[in-house]
Amino acid sequence: MPIFPFIFRRNRLHRGLAVLALGLLPAMPVTAADKPLDKAAVEQIVREYLVANPEVILEALQALENREQAASTQAAKEALTANRAALEQSPTSPVGGNPKGDVTLVEFFDYNCGYCKRTHPERTAAVKGDGKVRVIYKEFPILAASSREAARAALAANRQGKYEAFHTALMSHQGRLDTDTIRRAARDVGLDVKQMEKDMGDPAIEAELKANAELAQKLGIRGTPGFVIGDTVVPGAIEADQFVNLFNAVREGRKGG
Secondary structure (H helix, E strand, C coil), rough: CCCCCCCCCCCCCCCCCCCCHHHHCCCCCCCCCCCCCCCHHHHHHHHHHHCCCCCHHHHHHHHHHHHHHHHHHHHHHHHHCCHHHHCCCCCCCCCCCCCCCCEEEEEECCCCCCHHHHHHHHHHHHHHHHHCCCEEEEEEECCHHHHHHHHHHHHHCCCCCHHHHHHHHHCCCCCCCHHHHHHHHHHHHHHHHHHHHHHCHHHHHHHHHHHHHHHHHHHCCCCCEEEEEECCCCCCCCCHHHHHHHHHHHHHHHHHH
């Protein structure tokens, strides 16, 4: 049974206070008969201590944040190690950039995601400027039904050898996608639209989307875009220079190892 029922763990502040209160327990006095103080007395002691030492709350929150960050970092490293092959060697995921590059960038994205579209030219510029980065595309349609339709169309386009051209066309489109927009983009990049639509119904494509969703969950990627570069998971949009720094960090890490 909780000692402090008045402490709720609904947010970081409450969790920090809980950690602080538990840390104070060993220092709390007992009655002459070695019986614990009652609830009201304990609450009063904690309150008086916090009022007299408000900086302790910030210290507790910082300690909690550091602990959670360390746990999250460790969990991410373990997930990356366990799922490295699925991330970088899946035969069904489209490959771009330099297929023989010495650094691999894995991207999770949704064609209706504004942040994905915003970071697309930044990522493209960084990859092109480097020249030695291999890109693995992980279709992760989570925002709309048309996102899923576009993802299936893109994977079908990969079978015609036009994945990156089609991918760029969809990423460059401003606004929500629909069936007509997807077909028009397919025609514009020279796809056989009828063949694309036939391939979109292949269960293997649906299996790829399912596998990508499961992989994202394991890595803690809950939104788009999400990137994996070396041992770093980047949950969100970043700029070209940040991509470049991450590419270089992977190479430097190999030298250090």
